Amino acid sequence: MRNQTAVQDDNVNRPKGIQRTRRLPDPVLGALWDSIILDDALKSQLLSQAVLNFTLRGKVDRSVLPLHGTILLVGPPGTGKTSLARGLAHRTAESFNGSVFRLLEVEPHTLTSSAMGKTQRAVSELFSQSIAEAAVGGPTIVLLDEVETLAADRSKLSLEANPIDIHRATDAVLVQLDILAEQHPNLLFLATSNFPQAVDSAFISRCDRVVHIPLPDRSACARILKDCLTGLGRIYPSIGQLPSSPQFERCAAECVGLDGRTIRKMVATALASSPQTAMNPERVTITDLLAAARVAKASRTQGGKTA
Ligand SMILES: Nc1ncnc2c1ncn2[C@@H]1O[C@H](COP(=O)(O)OP(=O)(O)O)[C@@H](O)[C@H]1O
Ligand SMILES: [Mg+2]
Known part of the structure; x- marks a missing residue:
């Protein structure tokens, strides 16, 4: 999938910390x-939670349902x-026919700075200005990718190894999330993390739902492989035939x-x-695939990085 969008994309003058914005x-x-x-079932859970955010939060008081508008994957x-x-x-x-939503993609790495106090300020500005302004303009979804960078677990950070700035950045994220949750019911944060143990527990407790995305099981592996080979088959027809090979399973x-x-x-x-x-590439055989899968697996088992 190429990273491009077919519809309007307004990335000119985007504020610091926002990698891109797009209309949805x-x-x-x-x-x-x-x-x-x-x-x-997992996809449906995700969609239901996200939709509920926009149907309910504008109507139900936070003293009844203390939703923060945050889903963590x-x-x-x-x-x-x-x-x-x-x-x-x-x-x-x-799902909300006809409404225009906006997606803001946050790039946490551009916010962290070695200069004392700068990260905290950048985080506060991002949330209280850029994100709040977008939310005033209409329903807004914010992607906080690899959120452990922004909401690092303060209990695991050693003060010597990590500047106090990072602690303050996490504090700032939590404060801002509370303020935005209070003021902007048409805002949803979608956060992701490869290392949930590195995410601050106060951030996790603010999430309305934490969804664990597993490694694919055997049948999902077959579907991913087939999808990949079928996609290649549109350009190299013989590759599209490989899923019918007896060795495919x-x-x-x-x-x-x-x-x-x-x-x-x-x-x-x-x-x-x-x-x-x-x-x-049309020369590739199922034996080549099998060999490549074994190599990938062996390097994974040895703790090697394959991705
Ligand atoms: N379950 C899956 N089914 C199909 N493709 C997948 C799956 N998981 C990962 N991929 C492939 O891996 C690519 C990278 O996924 P990405 O969303 O960046 O993963 P993550 O954010 O978990 O590291 C995707 O674009 C897709 O091609
Ligand atoms: Mg990712």
Whole structure:
């Protein structure tokens, strides 16, 4: 999936800390949602929680239901969390026929600064100005990708190793989340983390729902592999035939334990199994795929990084 959008995209003069903004619904993000193969029940839970945020929070007092407008997706790297969060933003907007929503993607790394006090200030400005302004303009969804960078677990940060600035940044995020939850019921934060143990517990307790995104099981591995090969098959027809090979199921079984990103990259590794195959990808065989899956699995088992 190329990272592009078919509809209006207003990234000129975007404030610090916002990587991009886009109008929703955006069919490109809908395709992303569909491309992530996950238990339908989990997808439905995510969508329901996000929709409820916009139907209910404007009407029900926070003393009755103390919702913060935050959903956290946690799971191993490469399991589709960022893609799901973007896709969920689209699907949520689409559920409210005709309303224009806006998606702001926060880039936490640009906020952290070595200069004392700067991170805290940047975080406070981002939330109290840029995000609050967007929320005044209409329903807004904010992607806080890899949120452990912004809401680092203060109890695990050593004051010597980590500047006090990071502690203050986490404090600022929590304060701002409380203020925004109070003032802007048409705002939803979608946060992701590969390392939930590094996210501050006060942030997690503010989340209305924490959804664990698992590694794909055997049948999901087969579907991801098939989806990848079928996609390649649109350009290289013989690759599209590989899922019908008798060895395909063995290949899928070999992928169990790998994340979705690694499974797709493993297919690229198979296409690069020799200079001849790289020159002419139609030459790739199911045996090449099996070998690439075994290598990916072995490097995962040895603790090596495959993605
Ligand atoms: N469950 C899945 N089904 C299909 N593709 C997946 C899945 N998980 C990951 N991928 C692939 O991996 C890519 C990276 O996923 P990403 O959303 O960045 O994962 P994360 O944020 O969890 O690290 C996706 O674009 C997709 O191609
Ligand atoms: Mg991610």
